Amino acid sequence: MSIASGGADRDDHAQTGAAATAPRRATINDVAREAGTGKTSISRYLNGELGVLSPDLRARIEAAIERLDYRPNQMARGLKRGRNRLLGLLLADLANPYSVEILQGVEEACHALGYMPLICHAANEIDMERRYLQLLATYRVEGVIVNALGVRESMLKPVGSGGIPAVLIDRTVDGLDADMVGLDNAAAVRLGTEHLLARGYDDIVFVVQPFEQVSSRREREAAFRESMQATKGAARGLTHVLDLHDEAAVQAALAALDAHVTQARARARGARCALFAANAPVALRLALHLKAALGAQWQQRVALVAIDDPEWAELAGITTIRQPTREIGYRAVEFLHERIEGAAPKARAAAFEGELVVRASTLA
Amino acid sequence: MSIASGGADRDDHAQTGAAATAPRRATINDVAREAGTGKTSISRYLNGELGVLSPDLRARIEAAIERLDYRPNQMARGLKRGRNRLLGLLLADLANPYSVEILQGVEEACHALGYMPLICHAANEIDMERRYLQLLATYRVEGVIVNALGVRESMLKPVGSGGIPAVLIDRTVDGLDADMVGLDNAAAVRLGTEHLLARGYDDIVFVVQPFEQVSSRREREAAFRESMQATKGAARGLTHVLDLHDEAAVQAALAALDAHVTQARARARGARCALFAANAPVALRLALHLKAALGAQWQQRVALVAIDDPEWAELAGITTIRQPTREIGYRAVEFLHERIEGAAPKARAAAFEGELVVRASTLA
DNA sequence: CTGTTAGCGCTTTCAA
DNA sequence: TTGAAAGCGCTAACAG
Numbered sequence: 175m176s177i178a179s180g181g182a183d184r185d186d187h188a189q190t191g192a193a194a195t196a197p198r199r200a201t202i203n204d205v206a207r208e209a210g211t212g213k214t215s216i217s218r219y220l221n222g223e224l225g226v227l228s229p230d231l232r233a234r235i236e237a238a239i240e241r242l243d244y245r246p247n248q249m250a251r252g253l254k255r256g257r258n259r260l261l262g263l264l265l266a267d268l269a270n271p272y273s274v275e276i277l278q279g280v281e282e283a284c285h286a287l288g289y290m291p292l293i294c295h296a297a298n299e300i301d302m303e304r305r306y307l308q309l310l311a312t313y314r315v316e317g318v319i320v321n322a323l324g325v326r327e328s329m330l331k332p333v334g335s336g337g338i339p340a341v342l343i344d345r346t347v348d349g350l351d352a353d354m355v356g357l358d359n360a361a362a363v364r365l366g367t368e369h370l371l372a373r374g375y376d377d378i379v380f381v382v383q384p385f386e387q388v389s390s391r392r393e394r395e396a397a398f399r400e401s402m403q404a405t406k407g408a409a410r411g412l413t414h415v416l417d418l419h420d421e422a423a424v425q426a427a428l429a430a431l432d433a434h435v436t437q438a439r440a441r442a443r444g445a446r447c448a449l450f451a452a453n454a455p456v457a458l459r460l461a462l463h464l465k466a467a468l469g470a471q472w473q474q475r476v477a478l479v480a481i482d483d484p485e486w487a488e489l490a491g492i493t494t495i496r497q498p499t500r501e502i503g504y505r506a507v508e509f510l511h512e513r514i515e516g517a518a519p520k521a522r523a524a525a526f527e528g529e530l531v532v533r534a535s536t537l538a
Numbered sequence: 539m540s541i542a543s544g545g546a547d548r549d550d551h552a553q554t555g556a557a558a559t560a561p562r563r564a565t566i567n568d569v570a571r572e573a574g575t576g577k578t579s580i581s582r583y584l585n586g587e588l589g590v591l592s593p594d595l596r597a598r599i600e601a602a603i604e605r606l607d608y609r610p611n612q613m614a615r616g617l618k619r620g621r622n623r624l625l626g627l628l629l630a631d632l633a634n635p636y637s638v639e640i641l642q643g644v645e646e647a648c649h650a651l652g653y654m655p656l657i658c659h660a661a662n663e664i665d666m667e668r669r670y671l672q673l674l675a676t677y678r679v680e681g682v683i684v685n686a687l688g689v690r691e692s693m694l695k696p697v698g699s700g701g702i703p704a705v706l707i708d709r710t711v712d713g714l715d716a717d718m719v720g721l722d723n724a725a726a727v728r729l730g731t732e733h734l735l736a737r738g739y740d741d742i743v744f745v746v747q748p749f750e751q752v753s754s755r756r757e758r759e760a761a762f763r764e765s766m767q768a769t770k771g772a773a774r775g776l777t778h779v780l781d782l783h784d785e786a787a788v789q790a791a792l793a794a795l796d797a798h799v800t801q802a803r804a805r806a807r808g809a810r811c812a813l814f815a816a817n818a819p820v821a822l823r824l825a826l827h828l829k830a831a832l833g834a835q836w837q838q839r840v841a842l843v844a845i846d847d848p849e850w851a852e853l854a855g856i857t858t859i860r861q862p863t864r865e866i867g868y869r870a871v872e873f874l875h876e877r878i879e880g881a882a883p884k885a886r887a888a889a890f891e892g893e894l895v896v897r898a899s900t901l902a
Numbered sequence: 903c904t905g906t907t908a909g910c911g912c913t914t915t916c917a918a
Numbered sequence: 919t920t921g922a923a924a925g926c927g928c929t930a931a932c933a934g
Contacts, residue, residue: 199678201911212921217913228919248677249613249622250911253926258613268645274638281632281659285666290673293657295645302649309654313612314563461853470835470855486850489825491834565927576905581929592903614927617910 200242209238262310262318279503300324317510339513346389353509354523362528363397375448376409382452454482491534564606573602626674626682643867664688681874703877710753717873718887726892727761739812740773746816818846855898
């Protein structure tokens with residue numbers, strides 16, 4: 175069954191659509207007729223130009239709208255006005271809690287600024303990203319927020335012949351100078367390494383997914399090497415790549431990791447080895463592996479630090495660098511809004527600071 | 539900066555909108571002119587009526603579209619056709635991984651069936667649910683999928699004077715007979731209790747959030763009591779309510795839980811106590827508490843079973859009853875699609891079976 | 903095969 | 919203060 179009718183039960187001519195029996199929704203014309211006036215006045219009423227309407231007419235309109243349970247059609251409005259208050263949000267991977275939090279921030283901001291987000295999930299498929307981008311253009315979204323895997327300038331182009339305002343989240347796109355919102359990767363990584371170094375870990379392995387087109391991964395890895403180099407001590411730093419979408423590769427990488435850890439332990443009796451995960455998905459995979467390999471008390475054997483602060487972090491007792499994800503999403507919408515509103519300043523970038531959350535894992 | 543222009547750089551009159559410099563997007567008229575034909579032919583081309591077009595004209599149209607980087611305006615199409623391929627998805631709580639998985643299934647199905655989901659996040663605010671529902675109506679979505687906290691029939695009504703096709707996920711709404719998709723709660727709970735009973739746990743506490751308007755919570759709790767009653771043995775079953783949005787209440791409830799567990803242990807030396815969480819958020823809260831109270835090896839002291847299978851379940855080693863969440867979301871869209879397409883059969887319901895995933899927690 | 907003509911529901915001059 | 923009329927970009931009869 176459909177949702178029951180709320181307004182008066184009019185018995186209009188059958189609908190043209192497939193669902194044959196649904197009573198047609200009231201239009202501005204119906205309201206005008208019902209109120210005994212022209213549609214212009216209704217439009218004015220809808221748009222808050224109340225000062226221009228006589229109290230009488232205004233009351234009649236109010237009543238008519240009420241009686242017909244009328245709701246203006248956004249699409250028609252948009253068509254005429256040229257703006258439909260739709261924003262596109264293109265997410266690379268909803269399975270990543272990061273995306274979900276971004277989504278929440280975006281939602282919130284949209285709500286506050288009067289936009290409606292159109293969410294697209296590319297599910298890590300580079301091809302789907304392009305298709306969705308085109309689809310969004312087709313819906314004439316006023317702007318797009320993009321957190322994508324493989325978008326390149328060339329893929330973004332079709333979005334708007336006229337140029338749809340865009341803001342990038344977490345990742346920049348080569349050759350595209352759009353607004354950018356994300357984490358201050360360098361500072362965040364430094365926070366992590368310095369914490370580990372300070373707590374006496376002298377052998378740190380940075381684990382990251384394949385760089386591909388993802389600038390943040392690259393930046394984090396670079397920051398890691400840099401901060402290790404800056405260290406005066408004899409601490410060792412190494413990077414391992416974990417391709418989560420290739421199980422065989424994962425197995426190999428984890429084996430290599432194990433070997434490294436064992437070796438480190440052998441090299442020096444008191445060697446303290448730590449793992450630094452570049453993001454939550456990597457951290458989860460590592461944690462699962464460590465638990466399988468070292469037992470429930472794995473935290474006491476190997477320290478684990480991660481960028482991102484998933485809901486299970488506390489449970490696993492891992493130290494994290496938390497991103498202000500909601501804020502990032504919120505800010506992205508604000509940027510977009512300002513750009514849509516006109517005054518298009520040069521491309522801006524907002525880098526938020528991460529927050530170190532120390533947990534059992536690095537307190538051993 | 540905006541995304542760079544892709545097509546030819548035409549120098550049209552300034553745009554009416556605020557963003558003054560953006561070149562206007564090509565319309566069907568532009569294409570017609572460019573191809574030296576009428577808009578009807580363009581329309582026909584767009585709608586795949588290719589057999590009706592002469593190869594020549596067809597080629598010219600193709601070229602014109604290419605040259606102008608033309609994309610038909612969905613909004614205008616929708617306005618004319620009466621259908622815009624938009625579907626509304628109203629989610630009560632995106633922080634719940636369940637919602638996210640539903641979202642993924644919905645996304646996938648929409649993609650396959652040619653719909654575009656409009657996602658709304660009510661953030662557990664009953665008032666926002668109503669507002670979003672109205673907003674969705676305003677965008678003339680062709681149907682809505684609802685997983686809401688407090689929607690009642692009366693709230694759904696304003697959605698459509700004409701009655702927007704709706705399908706409910708996980709929760710029914712009093713007095714509204716719409717399609718319904720969700721877990722077979724009774725069977726799922728039985729799966730859990732029987733597993734626990736079989737493994738010798740004789741004191742089971744079912745922990746659930748306040749029922750409020752959420753039918754699934756009520757159903758699960760009822761099923762729990764029923765399945766405990768059906769048991770021949772002397773096993774004890776009890777229900778505790780955990781209001782996650784009230785920290786003080788949570789503390790009190792957890793204390794009561796602790797007392798219960800301690801007491802059970804005292805009553806009989808070999809007493810085996812188990813907790814059965816009605817969903818993932820509850821399970822997480824319980825796990826955190828148990829870890830804090832009993833230490834890292836809490837799993838060996840208290841068994842924990844939960845409905846839902848969050849990503850951290852493996853890490854925590856808790857036994858779960860996994861819902862085929864993606865499928866549920868997918869099916870919801872299918873239901874909606876069929877209803878939209880016409881033939882409106884009686885309200886249907888799809889109850890999916892849960893799958894028991896046994897982990898360390900109940901293998902002690 | 904192709905083009906002309908009306909609108910879809912709304913906003914917006916422009917007159918009254 | 920009000921309304922008539924002209925579109926926004928597109929589709930769908932209805933002629934040629």
